[in-house]
Amino acid sequence: MVSRLKQLVAYALSPLLLLSFVGQNAHAEDAHASGWSLLNMPQGVTSVSNDIYDLHMTVVWICVWISVVVYGVMFYSMFAHRKSKGYKAANFHESTTVELLWTIVPVLILIWVAFPSTKSLIELYDTTEADIDIKITGYQWKWQYEYLGEGVEFMSELTTSEPAIYNLEPKTEFYLSEVNEPLVLPVGKKVRFLLTAKDVIHSWWVPDLGVKRDAVPGFINETWAKIDEPGVYRGFCAELCGKGHAFMPIVVNAVSEDEYKTWLAEKKEAAAVLREMAKQTFTLEQLMAKGEVAYNRSCAGCHSGNGEGIPGAFPALKGSAIALGPVAKHLDVMVNGVSGTAMQAFGGQLSEVDLAAIITYERNAWGNNVGDMVQPIDVLKFKQGQ
């Protein structure tokens, strides 16, 4: 505690603070050891992130040198030219030479900075000749990753529990930066990201990759990364997207090309199994059990765990006309969403099994007791019938 305090004082009060963070270079994962050492941008693991880091340091040093001169003159005056010391004021108030000089010199410095900046930006924008295309879709409040041309897609959601967030359970190491399924990428391959969103604007940011790009609903943005080192890289949503903004982290698992291929084959197989499952028939108990899990993961964020919603913002499902009314309307709302509101179209986000389970759960939980159930095949038929 005492050493922490010392550090606190040293960092917070040192007038040379700018200098103290220069040269520090904490790696993202090591940084977990101590928050105090987190002072500077990570260098990252892509050529772009390294360029950005170099550029950042160049500008930091320029600022440090200018500030030494500017603050130096200022502090010298404050010490030497005091009235209390009897210093008599001079009376000069202009000098064309000096004024021209401090206009031209900054222009030259800026031109000097503009060259590497332009070069980096051109590199950053070059999304051609990618080896792999990943479509990233932002939702309130999770990410969907789609490996284009591979038939593999999944949702990546926060796994930190609500009790941990509300301090009822201890917080684990990767509190708020852990997900159920990370984005798996091979190292040494140029990966193009195609970003969009389904509801509001999100922004996909992984500092170690030097990537931050907005996911704008209705538009596709492009950026790319070629990861040099295997590892787990964590990031966050950077554009305010509603109440779950802080709760939709990003985890990228960079692996060797062989591991990536094995992983991709497994994912394809799992996708086939899931498609098969959609043809099965479940009992009410099975659907309710699956439904509770899926509901809490995908729906409780807005409609809350007890189905009562948030008054004025998100409607209650407990006793609602849709949950108690005809199945067809309930299916329509779940699959297609409600345009003009925050209710998303879950048809493309969730499997038929999950959709069927959630609908069944909503019709029979919290005192709702319609008594009927929806099978995955009903969802499939509904989707195909549209």
Add this chain to the structure above:
Amino acid sequence: MAHGPAKGIGRWLFATNHKDIGTMYLWFSFAMFLLGGTFAMIIRAELFAPGMQLVKPEFFNQMTTMHGLVMVFGAIMPSFVGLANWMIPLQIGAPDMALPRMNNLSFWILPFGFALLASTLFMEGGAPNFGWTFYAPLSTTYAPDTVNFFIFGVHIIGASSIMGSINIIATVLNLRAPGMTMMKLPLFVWTWLITAFLLVAVMPVLAGVVTMMLMDINFGTSFFDAAGGGDPVLFQHIFWFFGHPEVYIIILPAFGVVSAIIPTFSRKPLFGYSSMVYATSAIAFLSFIVWAHHMFTTGMPIAGELYFMYATMLIAVPTGVKVFNWITTMFRGSLSFETPMLFAIAFVILFTFGGFTGLMLAVAPADIQYHDSYFVVGHFHYVMVAGAVFSMTAGIYYWLPKWCGKMYDETMGKLQFWIAFIGFNIAFIPQHFLGLAGMPRRYADYALQFSDWNMVSSIGAFMYGAAQLLFLYNVIRTIVAGEPTSEEKTWEGAEGLEWTLPTPAPFHTFSTPPEVK
């Protein structure tokens, strides 16, 4: 002519006197400053430790939004309008503002605008929760119904600003005393004249963008909805076309105040007066053509990114000129460090630091990492708080004796300065670290590696908040029980027409224009 102010509440309700209206603006803005500050304290208390302790994320978002809106539109902008009302007629030798009744209207609609905005806190659905930049579609399709109150609130506030600006332009261009040529105007008048033109140019743009939102929300248009042929990024272009000049609207009058105070306490004329005027004009012009540097991650074409990067970097040049001029004014002066000077010096130091981080942010590839992180939060608080608010505080201590004929307590003033200065830096320096380490802004909760610096930042914020209560105490104490002073020139080194008037300044001044040589 020599009649005094009206008696009772009528004096304030029907006020047409620039000093009374200025006073009302200043008190109103201070009330808003405390309200916005309360929101900030809630934010920092919640972020003191990881986990949700005090509020829910949806309320946290309302706090960040209301904090920004109240501080920008309720605290900083009206406070400088109040200062303009008080000082511009005194500094140019005018009997009053050119349009006194409009002056009354522009003040009195403000409380209604903010009542509309703040009333949403007590409504179902809550206050605006989409950030003070209110990006669509979070602020349209996905907004609570109370967004309509926000929209009309902004309309009213905007109308007030436009009227205030027209009044300032009319006053400065028409009511200058004989011999007060444009290039003799005190810099505070110059910076406000330029600011007023910026306001007249961009407040209608803000009104336009909120009206487009109103249409999207209630009348089925799709300006910002891709599904109907619109574009969410269009919102950002329009917003920032207003929003970037807006930050200069906030900071230019602050430049003016500091340009008055530094020469006074350096006992030496301002260095480079004419280059100050040109630099201010250059900054104002550039402020119109750099807006998309707030949007480097939206996926603009590279040509756009490059243009906005170069144009933004250019702002460093006239801004640098200003800083160099202030420092050269101090150089070989005969310096003393009364409270206004302390705040003015802190302004130069900290605003320059904010300028450095601004230059860093201008570099588009690096901005990919800084954007929407706590680094940006740190940066703009250095400019908005250590810039605008410090300069405002300096201005109030500087002119308060002239206004009320009482001297503030120097020890208490200095105490407030040191608590504010230290608290401010403890609050905002760590935010730069947090941003560089990867913490996004507007986060209700954060990963564990960000805990330490967040705690430090919160402690600093509480300190800074406490300093404002001391400020309130100091001002009230000065007015009620300050030592009376009747010296025309409160400060030995002060120059300008306001210091030729009796102290306290009479209700009517310069009924006969002074002669300026």
